[in-house]
Amino acid sequence: MLNRSFFINILRFIAVVLAQVFIFNKLNFGGIANPMIYPLFIILLPFETNNNLNLIVAFMLGLSVDLFTGSMGLHTSAAVFTAFIRPLAYRVISSNRVYESGIKPGINDLGIRWFISYTFFLVFAHHFFFFYIESFSFNEFWHTLLKIIISTLLSSLFIIILDFIFKPHKK
Amino acid sequence: MRNLISFIIKYSFLFVFLFLEIIAFSLLVSNNSYQRSAYISASNKLTSNIQNTVSETTDYIGLKDVNEKLATENAFLRSQLLESNLWKADSLLQHIDTQKTQFYSYIHSQIISNSFQSRDNYLILDKGISDGVEVEMGVISSDGIVGIVNSVSENFCSVISILHSKSAIDAKITSNKYTGTCFWPGSDYRLGELKNIPSHTKLTKGDTVVTSGNSSIFPPEIPIGFINDFKLKPGRSFYNIEIQYNTDYNRISHVYIIHNLLKGELKKIKEVRDAK
Numbered sequence: 251m252l253n254r255s256f257f258i259n260i261l262r263f264i265a266v267v268l269a270q271v272f273i274f275n276k277l278n279f280g281g282i283a284n285p286m287i288y289p290l291f292i293i294l295l296p297f298e299t300n301n302n303l304n305l306i307v308a309f310m311l312g313l314s315v316d317l318f319t320g321s322m323g324l325h326t327s328a329a330v331f332t333a334f335i336r337p338l339a340y341r342v343i344s345s346n347r348v349y350e351s352g353i354k355p356g357i358n359d360l361g362i363r364w365f366i367s368y369t370f371f372l373v374f375a376h377h378f379f380f381f382y383i384e385s386f387s388f389n390e391f392w393h394t395l396l397k398i399i400i401s402t403l404l405s406s407l408f409i410i411i412l413d414f415i416f417k418p419h420k421k
Numbered sequence: 422m423r424n425l426i427s428f429i430i431k432y433s434f435l436f437v438f439l440f441l442e443i444i445a446f447s448l449l450v451s452n453n454s455y456q457r458s459a460y461i462s463a464s465n466k467l468t469s470n471i472q473n474t475v476s477e478t479t480d481y482i483g484l485k486d487v488n489e490k491l492a493t494e495n496a497f498l499r500s501q502l503l504e505s506n507l508w509k510a511d512s513l514l515q516h517i518d519t520q521k522t523q524f525y526s527y528i529h530s531q532i533i534s535n536s537f538q539s540r541d542n543y544l545i546l547d548k549g550i551s552d553g554v555e556v557e558m559g560v561i562s563s564d565g566i567v568g569i570v571n572s573v574s575e576n577f578c579s580v581i582s583i584l585h586s587k588s589a590i591d592a593k594i595t596s597n598k599y600t601g602t603c604f605w606p607g608s609d610y611r612l613g614e615l616k617n618i619p620s621h622t623k624l625t626k627g628d629t630v631v632t633s634g635n636s637s638i639f640p641p642e643i644p645i646g647f648i649n650d651f652k653l654k655p656g657r658s659f660y661n662i663e664i665q666y667n668t669d670y671n672r673i674s675h676v677y678i679i680h681n682l683l684k685g686e687l688k689k690i691k692e693v694r695d696a697k
Contacts, residue, residue: 272475278537278538278671284538301434302437305434305437305441309445318471318472319534319536320534320536320543320545321539322448322451323445323448323449323450324449326441326448327442327446330441333438385607390608393607
């Protein structure tokens with residue numbers, strides 16, 4: 251059972267990086283927002299995984315996206331930050347079922363409402379970190395904040411749609 | 422000692438996090454324009470191959486548009502050929518080629534990766550040292566200015582787009598010949614900023630802005646954009662001018678790298694000037 255989820259996660263890793271680099275990086279909405287869907291991978295990591303392992307996997311994820319976009323370190327630092335904030339996310343947006351064994355983060359097990367707030371929380375954390383590191387100053391504070399909000403809405407929407415499309419069927 | 426180890430183990434999550442962030446930030450900080458050349462030659466071997474395949478496919482899809490553009494450009498260039506001019510008998514002598522020295526030559530190149538959404542944007546082109554590309558060459562598209570080469574590897578080069586926080590291009594307003602400097606404020610990839618135009622000049626919306634040719638990187642009269650809006654704050658002696666770029670940086674795929682043939686000579690005369 252562990253093996254199966256291991257392979258699914260590796261496949262998801264590759265799919266998410268390729269989709270991000272070749273599809274979602276080419277999308278732009280007036281040059282202000284660009285959707286980033288690769289946090290989906292961090293969002294969907296199983297609850298039982300060791301937290302330190304999560305950080306390392308997130309590091310590798312960010313690094314792969316960075317290699318393609320040529321922005322060394324930028325996506326990496328944001329992805330590691332997202333993995334760091336993740337335990338906080340499911341503690342804040344609590345659901346009694348999170349700590350049951352065999353429960354995976356997703357619409358199936360925990361319901362659409364929980365998933366939306368959880369996704370939104372993590373994507374916002376990721377984008378907030380990403381865009382302020384990118385501009386490296388608070389000079390353009392309001393403009394950056396606008397970018398963060400629009401991108402967060404778009405990315406969350408795409409991530410939720412993707413999860414809907416690829417969620418495993420209920421038995 | 423045992424306490425220290427148990428402390429580290431207890432908070433290992435925090436320590437792993439800090440450790441990885443330190444690596445990420447050192448990557449980020451060391452990735453200034455100079456180190457990019459190392460990045461291109463090493464890690465880009467793999468990714469640029471994949472990017473190449475993808476850009477070939479997308480290029481194929483966009484062929485129709487590109488063809489049309491090239492055809493109009495061809496037609497324009499053809500109209501400048503000697504053969505398409507009517508010569509008056511007496512002026513013919515003044516136009517023999519020995520009287521001209523070619524100043525700029527152009528290398529055609531294709532964009533492999535292009536960004537326009539970040540604060541600092543770069544392009545990667547498929548020409549490198551083996552094609553004669555050098556650092557500090559200008560890059561233009563058929564619609565106007567694109568950027569300046571900042572590092573070169575064997576087969577690729579990286580270009581600082583004019584959509585970059587550090588880009589500063591010498592510009593000129595065609596209607597009144599005043600020169601200023603063109604920056605990118607970073608809010609919108611279609612809008613730039615023109616500074617150092619004194620307040621006593623007369624401006625009109627829609628005036629075209631072109632390169633001044635002062636820098637020896639770009640030939641004069643390469644289009645940059647046109648004036649979209651201008652303001653004069655009370656008490657200031659320079660205008661705040663917003664320009665709209667002529668090139669759609671989202672859609673460019675083919676560019677020309679400019680080789681200044683007399684750059685060495687220009688450099689030499691500047692050295693002589695500075696020595697005195």
